[in-house]
Amino acid sequence: MKHAMLKSTASTFLLAAAGFAWIPPAHAVPSFARQTGMACEACHTVYPELNHFGRIFKANGYILDNIKPVRDIEATKNEMLALTGLPPISLMVQVSESWLSKTLPEGSGIDGKAQNGTVAFPQQISLFYAGKIAPRVGAFIQMTYGNDSGTFGMDNADIRYADNTVLPNEQSLIYGISLNNNPTVQDLWNSTPAFGFPFAGSNANVSPLAATQIDGALGQDVAGLTVYAMWKEALFGEVGVYRSAKQGAANPITGAAGPLDGTISNVISGSAPYFRVAYEHQWGRNSLEAGVYGADFKLYPGGAPDAPVALTGPSNQFKDFAQDFQYQFIASEHLFTLAGTRIHETMNLDASFAAEATANAKNDLTTMRFWGTYYFKRKVGGTIAYFSTTGSTDAGLYAAGESPPGVITSANGSPDTRGWMAELNYMPWLNTKLSLQYTGYNKFNGGNTNYDGFGRNASDNDTTYALVWFAY
């Protein structure tokens, strides 16, 4: 684990989760196209960004199809089975190379330098089951091999039951249930964290210390059950709860799965409530969405296998409240998207503060991301993005390293990170994307120069990333 040199155990576990926030998700599923008989552009501007029809397809549970089912019925004509004639399977491949502005020091932190330029072949290979399971039931389930973990494991999943009805005055009402493993992975707009920009990014870069919990920190380690409704394809509301569902965790006594105990970090106390409200207005070629979402996570910090901390008593509370918007202009030649989100997190760190793992009992953290994307004929395009995270200074939570190499530490205990991204894309085919992406930092872990106390500057973490991304 990258944060092993941090002196505070509790901080380590808080931040270990945060580190995952910057591993971007990646989703593109031609199995939907095979199932519906419709081209990518029916649901996407350019994958993975959804257009209005794509959002409605998702809200309806991924079930629209034109494949003749394998059926079984009772003598009373009751339907017992309507199995999709073809399994909705897709494969996705990402191959990349990443370069840091300044080479990382040796792991020992003293002599030499690590090699710069990380080739990832593959960075990621994903297998999807994405499509209809049965009438009114569909799924988007992703299994991923990553070159960093070297293993094949669970990625994003969203299994839905959905139906719709016609209200008086011929207004539509879509309603459903989502069982998913990453807060906002079930969301319909690309302004929320799980499917927001960047859609793909380097996994050989340096991640900032701080991220809010709803910003991907809990992805694939929770199970959420949410109910939602959408009126007139415009007003969307959703509520639900998330419980910890750790992957790769075994009970130390039985060696079998669960129950979770004090050797596991960041276990949700009970269930964490989640909500989402959004409104989308369409006019001409335009659509504009504005919404809010949030969650209230109470997490037990837990401990290491050799130093368990019981999953009772005080916990750390993370109250996340976020606003988001997305504007899309979609014409035959020109496609334009403006989107963004602002996530504010209030932390009540009762458990970690009592264990002297944080300097403050209460902290705040705010992340903002805004981006604009343009494509010409879905062939050539690019994105410019701005991001910033600011929050309370806490020398326990965002700790300084005691000795080199630093890099992922903060000399002044501040989480503040700010920068911008630029990405160029070329799509030789609608299921193939060639990207060149640059990330520049004006501030990293609280500083512009010597942010880690061992001589590394924010701009040293600037990253150039070349990606070949295709799915079929």
Place this chain on the structure above:
Amino acid sequence: MKPRIALMMGVTALLGTGLAAADEISPELRVASRHVAVTVCASCHGPQGRSISPKFPNLAGQHPAYLVAQLNNFRAHTRGDPDALGYMWGMAAPLDDDLIGALAAYYGAQRPAGGRSPDAAATARGKEIYANGVAADGIPPCGACHGPAAAGTDQYPRLAGQSTEYLLKQLRSFQSNLRNVAVMHGVASGLKTGEMTDVAAYLQSLGP
């Protein structure tokens, strides 16, 4: 293919499977088609078939015979313009003849979309071409088939109120034969780009 033969074939196609008189549609089918229209078709074609995006055609007030013919063409993959391939081949595939007939009747009974005129000069030029054709280039008046108010007939689609973007795309598809209709290929082949834009602007300006 000679225009006359093509015209006969077109009429035959229009009167093909799926077309049912409105009073022949059972109450159950009426409910089912309304459900499909409101919860599926409306995502692109708008509430009651009055499209929000100019990319997608208005279906409200369209002649059922024309809608039946087009849905049959999508289903049989015999209409090959880009959006037919990309969208409607898939959407039409699971529809049966009864549902196609009921959907066509549903949209045929809706109030057509209102007209908007973004460019008065183009609209005026387009009106002239629509009414009188372009004699010098052998372009016949559009109104001869589509009617003086572009309201269409059982054989020819309603064009009044359709968006400029959609109409231009169709005219280009007729020109290139991606949408293979011999009569319209002949007409569209003689039209210059500016003339097509003018006619489309005029048609968009026409109200119910």
